[in-house]
Amino acid sequence: MSSTSNRFSPSKLPYPRPMASDPSQSQSPTDTGVLAGHDSKINVGVLGATGTVGQRFIVLLSAHPWFKIHALGASSRSAGKPYCRAVTWKQPSPIPNAVKELVVQECKAENFAECKIVFSGLDADAAGEIEAAFRSAELAVFSNAKNYRRDPHVPLIVPFVNPSHLSIIPQQQSLHSPPLKKGFIVTNANCSTTGYVIPLSALEKAFGPIEALIVTTMQAISGAGYPGIPSLDILDNVVPYIGGEEEKIEWETLKILGGIAENDEGLKSFDMHARHPLRVSASCNRVPVIDGHTECVSVRFAKRPPPSPQQVREALAAYSPEVQALGCPSAPRHTITVHEEPDRPQPRLDRYYQDGAGVNVGRVRQCQVLDIKFVVLANNVSIGAATSSIINAELAVIRGAVQT
Numbered sequence: 001m002s003s004t005s006n007r008f009s010p011s012k013l014p015y016p017r018p019m020a021s022d023p024s025q026s027q028s029p030t031d032t033g034v035l036a037g038h039d040s041k042i043n044v045g046v047l048g049a050t051g052t053v054g055q056r057f058i059v060l061l062s063a064h065p066w067f068k069i070h071a072l073g074a075s076s077r078s079a080g081k082p083y084c085r086a087v088t089w090k091q092p093s094p095i096p097n098a099v100k101e102l103v104v105q106e107c108k109a110e111n112f113a114e115c116k117i118v119f120s121g122l123d124a125d126a127a128g129e130i131e132a133a134f135r136s137a138e139l140a141v142f143s144n145a146k147n148y149r150r151d152p153h154v155p156l157i158v159p160f161v162n163p164s165h166l167s168i169i170p171q172q173q174s175l176h177s178p179p180l181k182k183g184f185i186v187t188n189a190n191c192s193t194t195g196y197v198i199p200l201s202a203l204e205k206a207f208g209p210i211e212a213l214i215v216t217t218m219q220a221i222s223g224a225g226y227p228g229i230p231s232l233d234i235l236d237n238v239v240p241y242i243g244g245e246e247e248k249i250e251w252e253t254l255k256i257l258g259g260i261a262e263n264d265e266g267l268k269s270f271d272m273h274a275r276h277p278l279r280v281s282a283s284c285n286r287v288p289v290i291d292g293h294t295e296c297v298s299v300r301f302a303k304r305p306p307p308s309p310q311q312v313r314e315a316l317a318a319y320s321p322e323v324q325a326l327g328c329p330s331a332p333r334h335t336i337t338v339h340e341e342p343d344r345p346q347p348r349l350d351r352y353y354q355d356g357a358g359v360n361v362g363r364v365r366q367c368q369v370l371d372i373k374f375v376v377l378a379n380n381v382s383i384g385a386a387t388s389s390i391i392n393a394e395l396a397v398i399r400g401a402v403q404t
């Protein structure tokens with residue numbers, strides 16, 4: 001983890017507290033003292049621990065101040081083997097000692113009974129049933145998979161953008177059959193959605209609604225998992241198609257930037273259409289880059305006249321979301337780094353800045369068709385996947401949604 005992260009020692013764990021539906025009602029850890037009766041870390045499990053995202057979870061969680069890896073799960077191909085023999089380790093740092101000899105389990109809830117939280121980097125073909133079973137077994141599941149992102153009771157959280165959507169968790173629990181006390185699923189977004197929705201959120205906070213946008217992605221091969229795309233397909237090439245990706249970006253953006261409405265019976269729903277109408281057009285390409293998704297974005301604001309490029313640069317650089325004020329230990333110090341050089345951001349140079357936990361923006365300039373255009377670079381495996389899930393879990397602990 002980067003030395004620029006805010007770190008909390010276990011002795012500074014916040015008290016769990018009831019979920020506040022209004023984020024302004026949440027207390028910060030600094031006004032709450034230490035977790036009563038807990039001087040040790042919270043046991044967590046990792047599902048899909050042998051995969052690309054799973055490995056990133058392991059690197060981040062093995063140095064986490066609040067969480068301790070207690071159990072690992074993967075497919076029956078890996079179950080029963082010590083982690084170091086089950087995994088094809090692709091991280092630049094060695095396998096952490098704490099998990100090297102940990103035996104990989106089948107993804108059954110009873111094997112994770114001593115965990116409070118489970119992080120999922122499961123293949124989407126397996127994630128649906130497994131994550132539902134873990135939720136039913138009263139585990140808090142933080143998933144990277146796409147399966148539950150559209151569920152009307154599951155929050156789709158980009159931690160720098162819409163942490164207030166966690167407030168739907170009690171409803172997810174009460175509508176479950178039988179009702180749940182502790183189990184729930186929180187998903188994070190598609191890695192390309194995550195990268196570009198963070199600057200969009202910053203711009204909407206500063207200048208009001210965006211009403212149209214066009215995003216063109218250049219996505220790294222690690223986004224396709226391991227072993228992923230054959231080298232003969234991607235070397236010396238650009239593939240102008242990633243199945244389902246454009247639809248996910250266009251739809252997820254609306255759920256994340258939309259609000260939560262409540263009807264007369266107190267039933268909450270994600271209200272994608274109550275906000276100012278937003279039209280999104282996405283085009284996705286796979287490029288021969290290992291890590292880091294680059295996205296060219298053009299936006300049109302409702303506000304006339306629109307902000308100038310300089311005003312946009314200042315608003316992006318100043319963006320300071322709630323996770324930083326709350327003291328989430330995995331939140332980067334700078335959510336958005338604005339580059340002034342005309343040829344940045346670049347994946348090779350910028351993807352590991354702040355350990356991949358922030359977002360890079362550059363080339364902010366006028367657009368002759370919409371209003372403003374810029375380039376985003378986000379590390380798809382870190383803030384696009386594992387880091388977001390971990391910050392979501394930190395937020396849920398701070399908000400008291402995870403019973404510690």
Ligand SMILES: NC(=O)C1=CN([C@@H]2O[C@H](COP(=O)(O)OP(=O)(O)OC[C@H]3O[C@@H](n4cnc5c(N)ncnc54)[C@H](OP(=O)(O)O)[C@@H]3O)[C@@H](O)[C@H]2O)C=CC1
Nearest residue numbers: 048050051052053074075078121123124126145223225226
């Ligand atoms: N890579 C990325 O940048 C991003 C990925 N995601 C999502 O995160 C998830 C993981 O992606 P990624 O790490 O790239 O994928 P990988 O293919 O690299 O890893 C998949 C993991 O799922 C496990 N698995 C596969 N089938 C089963 C099964 N039937 N039962 C239990 N475990 C199973 C694999 O175990 P085994 O090794 O035993 O086969 C492996 O641990 C996916 O849903 C993906 O869409 C989301 C955002 C970004």
Ligand SMILES: N[C@@H](CC(=O)OP(=O)(O)O)C(=O)O
Nearest residue numbers: 144145146190191219223224
């Ligand atoms: N499809 C993304 C990664 C991914 O798995 O996305 P999702 O979790 O939305 O299926 C990519 O290829 O870069």
